[in-house]
Amino acid sequence: MRRPASLVLLALAVFFTALSPLMRWYAFPRLAKIPPGQYQDMVLEAKPATLLDYGTMKAERVPEVTIVQTLKGDVAASERIEQSAGRDIVVWDTLSYVVGPDGKMVSEIPERYLFDAHSQEPVHATGEMVDGDPVRREGIEYKWPFLTEKRDYAYFDAQTRTSAPIHYRGTRTFHGLEVYYFEQTIPWTNVALPKKMPVKGITPESVEKMGTTRWYSTKRMFWVEPVTGAPVNGQEIHKEELRGGDLLPGGGKVTAFAGHVKMRDDYIDSTVALVTSQRTLVLLLTSYLPWGFLLLGGVLLALSLHLEARGRRPRAPAADGAPAPAPPSSDGVSVPARNVDP
Numbered sequence: 001m002r003r004p005a006s007l008v009l010l011a012l013a014v015f016f017t018a019l020s021p022l023m024r025w026y027a028f029p030r031l032a033k034i035p036p037g038q039y040q041d042m043v044l045e046a047k048p049a050t051l052l053d054y055g056t057m058k059a060e061r062v063p064e065v066t067i068v069q070t071l072k073g074d075v076a077a078s079e080r081i082e083q084s085a086g087r088d089i090v091v092w093d094t095l096s097y098v099v100g101p102d103g104k105m106v107s108e109i110p111e112r113y114l115f116d117a118h119s120q121e122p123v124h125a126t127g128e129m130v131d132g133d134p135v136r137r138e139g140i141e142y143k144w145p146f147l148t149e150k151r152d153y154a155y156f157d158a159q160t161r162t163s164a165p166i167h168y169r170g171t172r173t174f175h176g177l178e179v180y181y182f183e184q185t186i187p188w189t190n191v192a193l194p195k196k197m198p199v200k201g202i203t204p205e206s207v208e209k210m211g212t213t214r215w216y217s218t219k220r221m222f223w224v225e226p227v228t229g230a231p232v233n234g235q236e237i238h239k240e241e242l243r244g245g246d247l248l249p250g251g252g253k254v255t256a257f258a259g260h261v262k263m264r265d266d267y268i269d270s271t272v273a274l275v276t277s278q279r280t281l282v283l284l285l286t287s288y289l290p291w292g293f294l295l296l297g298g299v300l301l302a303l304s305l306h307l308e309a310r311g312r313r314p315r316a317p318a319a320d321g322a323p324a325p326a327p328p329s330s331d332g333v334s335v336p337a338r339n340v341d342p
Contacts, residue, residue: 006311009304017297020290028285032146033117034090036078042069042267046238046259051100054199057248059255065106067261068097071142081114081125088117091127092142096158098257100198106257107194111158113141120145120229122156130158131195139163144229146282148180155184159191159216166220174223174232175272177279184220191216212245214256227279227286232272236261 049065052058077091092113098106111130114123122128122137129135139154155166166184173179193204193214216239223233237260243253263271 006304006307009300009307013297013300013304015297016293016300020294020297023293024286024290029118031285032282033088034115034120034143036073036088036090036117037075038071038073038090038092040071042071042271043067043264044069044234044261045264046261049259050255050257051106052242052254052256054202057254059258062101064101065257065259065261066099068095068099070095070097077127081123085123085125089123089125090115090117094142104198105196106198108196109158109194113137115140118146130161131192133161133192135161137163143231144224144226146227146229147286148224148226148229150180153182155182155220157184157186157218157220159218160186160189161192166222172223175268177225177232177272177276179223179232180226182222182224186216186218186220188215188217190214207242207245207247210246211251212247213243215241215243215253225275225279227282228275230271230275230278232275233263233268235263 044067045064046067047064049062050059051062051065053060071092071094074091074093078089081089081091092111092115094111094113096107096109096111098108100106109131112127114125114128115121116123120140120143122139122141124136128137137156139156141156141158144153150168150171152165152167154163156163164184164186166182169181169183171178172181190213193207195204197203197207218239219237221235222231224231239258240256241253242248242256244251248254
């Protein structure tokens with residue numbers, strides 16, 4: 001039975017050894033993807049902050065400004081675009097809603113973001129927009145690819161409607177997780193006014209007619225868990241100004257909003273917990289199972305060779321006292337040996 005058993009073990013060793021790279025390089029790129037119906041919300045705060053009072057057109061110091069970001073997957077739109085694109089597509093409708101200390105809206109910027117569910121590469125289709133303006137994204141936004149690398153990426157900035165490098169600045173530890181730290185600085189840029197203004201009667205068109213422009217600059221910081229590509233923390237040193245025109249006394253400039261925007265602690269904790277669980281699933285496909293199958297294949301191969309070697313060993317000689325084999329007779333026929341008494 002040793003030879004059939006060794007062949008079975010050899011077949012299993014080949015199977016699991018071959019399955020190891022298939023799991024990593026074939027199954028993982030197809031199984032790891034962003035679900036199309038994902039919903040997520042996030043609260044960020046700037047404490048304190050500088051905010052424009054549109055009644056006096058003067059910048060004032062306020063105790064806090066709150067930014068509520070919501071992200072909702074549009075499953076129906078994803079399925080519709082997938083039919084023509086021939087690949088898994090995710091459509092995110094996002095909203096950044098900025099609220100002052102009095103609870104009133106400061107700004108509201110909606111986005112529609114389309115990307116490949118596996119690679120997070122942007123997908124260009126009808127409906128891609130920022131605040132109602134059609135855009136064509138290049139690079140990533142909101143999420144890094146699975147198995148993020150230690151390198152710079154192109155990151156889309158919604159305010160300028162352009163992409164710019166976001167730089168890898170090193171590996172750090174954040175809430176017990178090893179993360180990659182990225183930074184992006186957007187220099188002062190003339191950007192569009194929000195479609196919804198915080199004061200009734202004031203529209204982007206009326207402001208533009210007065211010759212007043214909106215300028216923006218930010219330093220963007222992300223702490224990204226590299227296995228999942230999910231940011232577990234994000235901050236911005238954000239600045240906005242209104243410049244020139246008849247809207248401002250003397251035609252100078254005034255700060256519309258400025259502050260160091262940070263994720264609220266409770267949202268950081270929930271994000272870290274979620275990413276930690278997702279990290280285990282990704283590692284299962286990229287590390288645990290491939291290496292486990294490779295090790296199992298090696299063990300099975302060793303057992304197969306061991307059984308085969310045992311099956312090929314010569315048999316031990318007959319023990320003392322056992323009857324000797326019969327010598328052949330002269331005509332070639334064996335003659336049974338007889339026991340002779342001494």
